[in-house]
Amino acid sequence: MTRAWLMVMLTGALTWAIKGAGPLVFGSAGTRAGRSLPDRASGVVARIGPALFGALIVVQTFARGRELSLDARALGLGAAAMAAYLRAPPVVSLLAAVSGTALVRLLCPGGGS
Amino acid sequence: VPHPIALEPTVRAGIRAVLPLAAAIALVELSFGALAATSGLTPAAAVFMSATTFAGSAQFAAVSLFGSGGSVLACALAAALLNARYLAMGAALGPALRGPAWKRLILAQLAVDESWAAAYLGEGRFSLSRMIGAALLLFVVHVAATALGAVAVALGAVAGVSVLGRLDVLGLDAAFPALFLILLWPHLQARAGLEAALLGASVALALVPVAPPGIPVLAAASVSLLGLRGR
Numbered sequence: 001m002t003r004a005w006l007m008v009m010l011t012g013a014l015t016w017a018i019k020g021a022g023p024l025v026f027g028s029a030g031t032r033a034g035r036s037l038p039d040r041a042s043g044v045v046a047r048i049g050p051a052l053f054g055a056l057i058v059v060q061t062f063a064r065g066r067e068l069s070l071d072a073r074a075l076g077l078g079a080a081a082m083a084a085y086l087r088a089p090p091v092v093s094l095l096a097a098v099s100g101t102a103l104v105r106l107l108c109p110g111g112g113s
Numbered sequence: 114v115p116h117p118i119a120l121e122p123t124v125r126a127g128i129r130a131v132l133p134l135a136a137a138i139a140l141v142e143l144s145f146g147a148l149a150a151t152s153g154l155t156p157a158a159a160v161f162m163s164a165t166t167f168a169g170s171a172q173f174a175a176v177s178l179f180g181s182g183g184s185v186l187a188c189a190l191a192a193a194l195l196n197a198r199y200l201a202m203g204a205a206l207g208p209a210l211r212g213p214a215w216k217r218l219i220l221a222q223l224a225v226d227e228s229w230a231a232a233y234l235g236e237g238r239f240s241l242s243r244m245i246g247a248a249l250l251l252f253v254v255h256v257a258a259t260a261l262g263a264v265a266v267a268l269g270a271v272a273g274v275s276v277l278g279r280l281d282v283l284g285l286d287a288a289f290p291a292l293f294l295i296l297l298w299p300h301l302q303a304r305a306g307l308e309a310a311l312l313g314a315s316v317a318l319a320l321v322p323v324a325p326p327g328i329p330v331l332a333a334a335s336v337s338l339l340g341l342r343g344r
Contacts, residue, residue: 007179008161010188011166014190014193015171015196016218018197019221019222022221026207027217028210029211029213047306047308047309047337048201049300049309050300051310051337053294053296053297054312054313054314056290057294058290058318060290060293063321067321072284072287076284080290080295084294084298090130090295100284101286106282
């Protein structure tokens with residue numbers, strides 16, 4: 001096996017293990033619902049969604065590698081937030097983000113990277 | 114008796130939830146295929162990787178490190194670090210999955226950020242069929258675009274063209290945070306959701322300059338786990 005294939009196999013195996021761990025431990029073998037998490041744990045799990053979304057939003061908007069950067073993406077996100085606030089359909093919010101970001105980059109090629 | 118190829122409404126709802134992202138993901142994976150082909154992977158290896166490691170950011174990390182001479186182990190660990198958030202996401206998703214262990218292991222692979230988010234109903238509940246619908250569409254686009262990108266580079270058809278650069282000009286990189294904002298929006302009505310989102314965002318933002326990529330999001334998702342120990 002070449003090094004490239006070895007890397008692909010090893011990365012895949014680790015990913016399967018990481019993604020599979022939770023469902024293997026907390027899922028159920030039968031047709032009934034999986035083992036339910038203890039009360040306190042389900043309260044915690046209820047917070048993972050919003051916490052994760054919040055983190056992904058700021059990292060994908062303000063991070064460039066390990067540097068923080070205020071650029072065209074922030075304006076695009078602002079446009080999406082405005083559209084969502086005005087109860088626009090999701091696809092309109094996405095288009096607002098993409099076109100807003102592209103427009104800033106078009107108008108100021110240096111600063112809007 | 115339902116038509117054999119008729120999809121359940123919830124599966125269709127999952128597909129609809131991520132449909133607006135299809136073009137952006139296609140371009141991202143097109144550039145992944147191109148990157149892989151210029152980093153020493155054959156088109157077959159690139160496609161196999163997209164089909165088995167179904168996680169875009171981890172693939173980019175592993176392959177770009179590989180292309181710059183990183184060891185096999187270092188590449189796999191970089192990907193594992195970026196994927197570590199799936200430990201927390203998998204724990205949350207776990208109770209929604211039923212059936213024999215091999216089946217749960219396979220279903221678990223369908224969880225990517227976008228499909229997990231599309232399946233998230235709030236209050237820690239998930240719709241498995243919504244996740245399957247979203248993941249089906251994402252998987253097909255993901256693998257097909259990787260193949261296209263890798264083969265195009267292998268054939269020399271797009272030599273000298275930076276697909277990644279074009280992605281930025283089009284503003285498509287802004288589609289991803291916008292999608293997560295749309296998915297987060299309904300959860301902001303509840304005080305607990307708003308607090309969790311602000312905490313997650315602050316932790317991630319504070320860690321970006323000081324921690325390797327992957328850690329900020331993992332830490333933000335894990336902060337909510339600290340509540341398990343308190344009280």
